[in-house]
Amino acid sequence: MRTLKVELSDRSYPIHIGSNLLEKAELILPALPQRKAAIVTNMTVAPLYLDRLRNALEKQGIESIAVILPDGEQHKNWETLNLIYDALLENRCERNTAIVALGGGVIGDISGFAAATYLRGVPFIQIPTTLLAQVDSSVGGKTAINHPLGKNMIGAFYQPRLVLTDIDTLNTLPERELKAGIAEVIKYGLIRDLPFFVWLEENIDKLKARDPEALGYAISRSCENKAEVVARDEKETGERALLNLGHTFGHAIENAMGYGNWLHGEAVAAGTILAARLSRVLGMLSEDDVKRIVSLFERAGLPVQAPEIGLERYLQLMELDKKVEEGKMRFVVLDAIGRACVRSDISREALSKVLGSDA
Amino acid sequence: MRTLKVELSDRSYPIHIGSNLLEKAELILPALPQRKAAIVTNMTVAPLYLDRLRNALEKQGIESIAVILPDGEQHKNWETLNLIYDALLENRCERNTAIVALGGGVIGDISGFAAATYLRGVPFIQIPTTLLAQVDSSVGGKTAINHPLGKNMIGAFYQPRLVLTDIDTLNTLPERELKAGIAEVIKYGLIRDLPFFVWLEENIDKLKARDPEALGYAISRSCENKAEVVARDEKETGERALLNLGHTFGHAIENAMGYGNWLHGEAVAAGTILAARLSRVLGMLSEDDVKRIVSLFERAGLPVQAPEIGLERYLQLMELDKKVEEGKMRFVVLDAIGRACVRSDISREALSKVLGSDA
Numbered sequence: 001m002r003t004l005k006v007e008l009s010d011r012s013y014p015i016h017i018g019s020n021l022l023e024k025a026e027l028i029l030p031a032l033p034q035r036k037a038a039i040v041t042n043m044t045v046a047p048l049y050l051d052r053l054r055n056a057l058e059k060q061g062i063e064s065i066a067v068i069l070p071d072g073e074q075h076k077n078w079e080t081l082n083l084i085y086d087a088l089l090e091n092r093c094e095r096n097t098a099i100v101a102l103g104g105g106v107i108g109d110i111s112g113f114a115a116a117t118y119l120r121g122v123p124f125i126q127i128p129t130t131l132l133a134q135v136d137s138s139v140g141g142k143t144a145i146n147h148p149l150g151k152n153m154i155g156a157f158y159q160p161r162l163v164l165t166d167i168d169t170l171n172t173l174p175e176r177e178l179k180a181g182i183a184e185v186i187k188y189g190l191i192r193d194l195p196f197f198v199w200l201e202e203n204i205d206k207l208k209a210r211d212p213e214a215l216g217y218a219i220s221r222s223c224e225n226k227a228e229v230v231a232r233d234e235k236e237t238g239e240r241a242l243l244n245l246g247h248t249f250g251h252a253i254e255n256a257m258g259y260g261n262w263l264h265g266e267a268v269a270a271g272t273i274l275a276a277r278l279s280r281v282l283g284m285l286s287e288d289d290v291k292r293i294v295s296l297f298e299r300a301g302l303p304v305q306a307p308e309i310g311l312e313r314y315l316q317l318m319e320l321d322k323k324v325e326e327g328k329m330r331f332v333v334l335d336a337i338g339r340a341c342v343r344s345d346i347s348r349e350a351l352s353k354v355l356g357s358d359a
Numbered sequence: 360m361r362t363l364k365v366e367l368s369d370r371s372y373p374i375h376i377g378s379n380l381l382e383k384a385e386l387i388l389p390a391l392p393q394r395k396a397a398i399v400t401n402m403t404v405a406p407l408y409l410d411r412l413r414n415a416l417e418k419q420g421i422e423s424i425a426v427i428l429p430d431g432e433q434h435k436n437w438e439t440l441n442l443i444y445d446a447l448l449e450n451r452c453e454r455n456t457a458i459v460a461l462g463g464g465v466i467g468d469i470s471g472f473a474a475a476t477y478l479r480g481v482p483f484i485q486i487p488t489t490l491l492a493q494v495d496s497s498v499g500g501k502t503a504i505n506h507p508l509g510k511n512m513i514g515a516f517y518q519p520r521l522v523l524t525d526i527d528t529l530n531t532l533p534e535r536e537l538k539a540g541i542a543e544v545i546k547y548g549l550i551r552d553l554p555f556f557v558w559l560e561e562n563i564d565k566l567k568a569r570d571p572e573a574l575g576y577a578i579s580r581s582c583e584n585k586a587e588v589v590a591r592d593e594k595e596t597g598e599r600a601l602l603n604l605g606h607t608f609g610h611a612i613e614n615a616m617g618y619g620n621w622l623h624g625e626a627v628a629a630g631t632i633l634a635a636r637l638s639r640v641l642g643m644l645s646e647d648d649v650k651r652i653v654s655l656f657e658r659a660g661l662p663v664q665a666p667e668i669g670l671e672r673y674l675q676l677m678e679l680d681k682k683v684e685e686g687k688m689r690f691v692v693l694d695a696i697g698r699a700c701v702r703s704d705i706s707r708e709a710l711s712k713v714l715g716s717d718a
Contacts, residue, residue: 034685078437089508094683117476119681120503120514121594144479149448155479156515235480322478324453326393 002220006139007231011159015139015223017216021166022049022127025056031125031161033096036063040084040111041102042071045129048172053102053127064100065091069107074260076106076146078154084114098123098161104130104177105137105264109152112143116158126160129169131181131215132265135188135222136243138163140230146259150320151251157235165223167216175301180265182207182300183246185218187272188225190293191242194338196221197296204299241323242340245332246272249306252317256309269302277354278346279333289337306355314355315348361579365498366590370518374498374582376575380525381408381486384415390484390520392455395422399443399470400461401430404488407531412461412486423459424450428466433619435465435505437513443473457482457520463489463536464496464623468511471502475517485519488528490540490574491624494547494581495602497522499589505618509679510610516594524582526574534660539624541566541659542605544577546631547584549652550601553697555580556655563658600682601699604691605631608665611676615668628661636713637705638692648696665714673714674707 001018016027037057041050046068054064067087069080088097099122101111108126115124128138144155170178185207189197199221200207206214226243233240250271254262262270276293279285297304315329323330323342330344360377375386396416400409405427413423426446428439447456458481460470467485474483487497503514529537541563548556558580559566565573585602592599609630613621621629635652638644656663682689682701689703 078441082437085506085513086508089506089512089679092678092683092686094685095681096684113476117472117513117515119512120501120516142479147444147448149445153448153478154444154476156476157479319451320448322454324451325455326453327451 002216004220004223004227006159006227008159008234013159013161013163015163015165015227017165017167017220017223019166019168019212021164022052022169023056025053025060025062027164028057028100028125028162029060031123032062032098033123034094035061036093037098037100038065038067038088038091038093039100039102040067040069040107040114042069042107044071045103045107049102049129049169065093069110072260073106073146073254073264074258076110076259078145081110081114081145084111085118088114088118093118093122095119095122098125100125100127101138102127102129103133104128105133108133108138109142109144109155112141112158112160113145113155116143116156121158124158124160126163128163128165130173130177131170131219132177132184134165134219135181136184136226138165139223139226141234151254151259152322153320165219167212167219170210170215176263178208178210179301180263183265183269183272183297183302185222186296186300187243187245187268188222190272190334190337191245191332191340192229192338193221193225196225197337201296204296208301241330241342242332244323245334245340246275248318248321248323248329248331249274249314251321252314253306255317256313257307266303269297269300270304270306273297273304274306274354275331275333278331278350281350281353282333282343282346284333284335289334292337308356311352311355311357315351361575363579363582363586365518365586367518367593372518372520372522374522374524374586376524376526376579376582378525378527378571380523381411381528382415384412384419384421386523387416387459387484387521388419390482391421391457392482393453394420395452396457396459396484397424397426397447397450397452398459398461399426399428399466399473401428401466403430404462404466408461408488408528424452428469431619432465432505432613432623433617435469435618437504440469440473440504443470444477447473447477452477452481454478454481457484459484459486460497461486461488463487463492467492467496468501468503468514471500471517471519472504472514475502475515480517483517483519485522487522487524489532489536490529490578491536491543493524493578494540495543495585497524498582498585500593510613510618511681512679524578526571526578529569529574535622537567537569538660539622542624542628542631542656542661544581545655545659546602546604546627547581549631549693549696550604550691550699551588551697552580552584555584556696560655563655567660600689600701601691603682604693604699605634607677607680607682607688607690608633608673610680611673612665614676615672616666625662628656628659629663629665632656632663633665633713634690634692637690637709640709640712641692641702641705643692643694648693651696667715670711670714670716674710
């Protein structure tokens with residue numbers, strides 16, 4: 001087991017990464033202020049891991065209630081959030097009752113937002129069971145639900161007290177979701193870690209084959225990168241925005257195609273290729289760089305071609321992005337492989353070169 | 360104009376209290392990161408003060424949009440919150456667009472929660488127009504909406520960047536609401552400020568007559584008390600709970616009678632008398648103390664008799680209170696006039712003596 005730490009003064013917290021950690025409920029105890037916890041999970045994860053976690057907690061004397069939600073990004077909304085609130089209230093959960101997210105990014109985001117807002121905030125613990133959640137969404141305290149007009153529009157910055165990453169849970173992860181998680185892993189290489197990008201070029205096949213050692217390394221290295229960025233810029237006033245490489249395009253794709261049809265990681269993959277092409281149009285990347293990036297995503301089995309929904313529709317959806325400032329859209333682009341920056345001076349012409357003209 | 364400060368290190372903020380401040384939009388400017396703001400108000404306050412505020416802002420070069428909500432505690436819910444989100448999204452409000460609450464406690468609570476959660480948090484400004492909001496709810500960063508199972512169950516701690524209290528707005532406040540606000544003013548005397556309680560005994564008639572000097576003093580003194588408590592215990596892990604004197608009973612009353620039928624301040628008044636009687640049962644207050652407290656609330660024109668809904672119903676509603684810890688209800692009681700404490704060892708027998716037996 002490796003343990004990293006997210007340094008946020010009095011809100012610092014550990015990330016434990018290893019095998020068979022679901023059985024090791026003693027790791028969770030320090031984050032539980034009372035002998036009761038509410039586990040939020042979904043209908044896919046519950047049959048696989050819920051009993052194992054509850055039994056492990058019970059052995060430590062922790063009573064738990066379970067809230068089982070429908071699975072999928074399309075359920076990351078107010079109605080589902082209310083199912084959590086209702087269960088917490090009906091089960092008399094208190095300010096000291098921790099909420100434990102057991103699942104992927106959707107479960108982490110929505111139950112984190114529930115934890116941030118139930119009784120004005122209760123303790124929160126992340127047990128991510130997808131690669132995407134393990135390398136990205138479980139770390140850093142972004143919580144949210146979607147609004148019909150845009151993804152993650154309603155949310156809060158609310159840090160967990162602990163992240164427990166059991167790599168074994170990836171054994172049951174569908175192939176498509178594994179690949180979607182790899183998109184966020186590649187992201188860290190692209191924005192700030194060239195040696196990791198090179199490592200990924202050499203080890204992408206091992207990751208796809210779920211080699212435990214390769215997965216453990218990729219998860220730790222991703223979390224190290226994320227923890228460093230979050231420690232320096234928790235509320236995304238600067239550097240943290242770089243973690244959104246491909247996300248402005250990606251959110252537009254997810255929204256346009258209907259939440260849940262493209263997985264988040266798939267949309268980020270296609271969005272990252274758009275960001276790379278935009279960087280090329282701006283003269284920041286070479287054609288060889290772009291080819292190298294496309295090639296890695298292709299080898300990961302991820303979509304490298306964004307859907308053709310027309311320039312106007314893209315612009316309309318991206319104007320809703322949270323990074324818009326004084327009406328200007330801001331894009332994360334690449335200076336080089338391993339170095340990203342934010343630009344707000346992107347012309348419509350430049351965008352039309354990567355998004356195509358109107359249908 | 361007097362200016363107080365709530366000391367919360369990098370989130371400290373000023374409270375300006377005075378006459379004709381709605382015209383002085385230059386006071387708001389330092390809290391606005393961009394030249395656009397979203398004003399949230401209600402159908403009662405809008406015809407009185409919205410144009411005045413918007414014109415004052417416009418003179419300072421600030422464009423504003425207005426979100427006008429239905430009036431009343433019964434609208435402090437998710438549906439109304441969504442009206443705010445919809446308007447913010449439709450008007451392309453960004454992370455730097457401040458939300459300005461213009462109204463009473465309901466407007467402050469719901470728009471504060473919108474500010475805490477829209478795009479994971481945007482700048483927030485309070486312009487309270489009721490006495491209750493001016494002396495209590497606009498200061499300290501508690502935001503919330505109600506859940507069908509309990510008041511303020513969903514919310515966040517989210518501090519404003521500025522509180523602008525224009526005493527002149529009290530001239531249009533209905534008599535009943537003025538009195539409801541006085542309940543929270545008396546609270547500060549009871550829990551931590553005996554000299555202020557004595558001042559209130561001497562000046563209660565001036566307050567009811569809206570004497571501007573008396574109102575200005577009562578508002579400033581209340582805010583000083585609140586600011587001190589909040590600075591020491593922002594998230595209510597200790598001392599801040601004392602500000603909830605009468606509120607555990609009061610919330611049960613509001614809920615039982617249907618939100619909006621008893622005003623919050625009225626329920627707090629009756630709840631405070633219950634807390635005083637409970638303190639008497641516990642041998643902490645003398646009968647004379649209780650009479651003195653009842654007398655001041657009576658002179659303020661506030662209800663001193665709680666509705667008789669039966670012990671079981673009270674217990675059931677109070678079990679939902681946010682202050683419940685390890686299944687134990689916690690009550691704010693009075694050691695003396697001017698000194699409060701929290702007790703979690705209150706027997707059912709003691710409660711039955713003040714809440715009556717079952718119907």
